[in-house]
Amino acid sequence: MTTPTPPASPRLIDDARWDPLVRIRLEAFLASCARELAVAPGHDDAPFAVFDWDHTLFHGDIGDALFLHMVKNHGFFRPETWQDTSLFLTHEAVDALAGLTPRDSARLPGPGGSGLAREMVSIYLHHRTSGGAAAFSGFNPETTHPSYAWCASLLAGHTPAQVADLTHEVMVHLFNRPVGITGELAGLHGWADWARPATPMINLATRLQAAGVPVWIVSASPQHVVETCARHVGLDPVRVIGVRSRLASDGRLLSRLETCGGHDGVIPYDLGKRCWIQRIICGRTDPCLERSDDQTRARLWFAAGDSDGDLAFLQDATRLRLVIAHRDNRAVGLATGNEDGRWLVNPPFFGA
Known part of the structure; x- marks a missing residue:
């Protein structure tokens, strides 16, 4: 029986805005994903990655x-x-x-x-x-x-x-x-009153997908807004979780929002992001989805965000976590402390 040949290691574009040590860790992670998933791709408990949108894949809100x-x-x-x-x-x-x-x-x-x-x-x-x-x-x-x-x-x-x-x-x-x-x-x-796509982060997302790790965008901005942004930068709008409006019978948005975990007002924000990740990506329907779950954590290999509103899913990622240091907050503090060796922190790609 012939062993599958791993694909060429996906590499990041050359961009001096990456911290050199962060870039080395990310490329090593991409290579390990490509090797591991070339042997055992496509199973039910397949891994995935989660990126925030605002100030992470997009420099702006x-x-x-x-x-x-x-x-x-x-x-x-x-x-x-x-x-x-x-x-x-x-x-x-x-x-x-x-x-x-x-x-x-x-x-x-x-x-x-x-x-x-x-x-x-x-x-x-x-x-x-x-x-x-x-x-x-x-x-x-x-x-x-x-x-x-x-x-x-x-x-x-x-x-x-x-x-x-x-x-x-x-x-x-x-x-x-x-x-x-x-x-x-x-x-x-x-x-x-300006914004730019964070091109190095978008490149990282595409390289993760090339290595066999599906990328999801989980954002506290409106669903159809983030879908449009994802499509604009070449990412799959189907894998977007934003703030979701209920729809009227004529297809127009209602003021009422979809919620998660059986509680009103739960949007993709902080523990709410964890809830929506477990509901939409992992297909869970039980209550209390704001709590961390070992099965979800095992599948969430990589996470990237910038704020304390991303902290829950950042902490849930089991292999690598990247924080964009847009401002001083708990997420940056955890990444800088790096107690378990799985945190990375990089400056913003267009200044503060």
């Missing part, structure tokens, strides 16, 4: 950028009530939004809606009304980021194709902006 684009261009459909747009908006936030909503505009913020625009941006970015009141309450911070869920809910009334078109508009805008420029809207300012 596409969910934030889409929200701000929609506010600036009056892109959101008017909800029947603001309570419908989030499980977690406080009464103070609902009252502030309702008091500034134009009565005769089907789109929001609408002409003359600068006050509403400012309120929406303040609530989204700072979790406070412009008057300083808390905008969200009653959520579990380990499974939900309320702003990210709110952004997905506010896309209600659009079709997935329309969301894809809007995402393309946002990407064109961001890619044409100079690196480092900030945005301003309704008197508020300071957020990044």
Whole structure:
């Protein structure tokens, strides 16, 4: 019996932005995956890899950028009530939004809606009304980021194709902006108004797939937004898990979101990412999917992320974990400490 010949070791593109030691470890890992999976590919408990999207495969935050684009261009459909747009908006936030909503505009913020625009941006970015009141309450911070869920809910009334078109508009805008420029809207300012694909990370994802490890993108940005981004950079949109909206009978998005593990409001964020990974990738349907599972961990060979919202699935990866040091946080601290020798940390590919 002839032993299968392992494929040539997948190598990363030459890019000086890789830390040299990180690159060496990654290429050794790719080679070991190729050798091992050439002998035993395609079994039911096959390995997989998980990448975050924002600030990992993409230098920027596409969910934030889409929200701000929609506010600036009056892109959101008017909800029947603001309570419908989030499980977690406080009464103070609902009252502030309702008091500034134009009565005769089907789109929001609408002409003359600068006050509403400012309120929406303040609530989204700072979790406070412009008057300083808390905008969200009653959520579990380990499974939900309320702003990210709110952004997905506010896309209600659009079709997935329309969301894809809007995402393309946002990407064109961001890619044409100079690196480092900030945005301003309704008197508020300071957020990044540019983005770029993180080409070395996208290359790493494609090399993992070439080595036989399917790559999934798990993101707290809206599902159809991240699918569009994945398709744009040549990754499979079928293997995307984002914040998922329920669909109406006519195919349009509803404000209600899909959830995971039998609890309302669980989106792909921190422990919620673990839940969605186990539900969608591993096919589990039991409750308490936010808990780590040995079978899932055994299959999750590689994980890459940048934030504490990625920490659960980063810790679950059993062979190698890569953290992009976008900001100082627990994930960077764990990667730098590297207690079990399986953590890697690399600087961002376009600065902080």
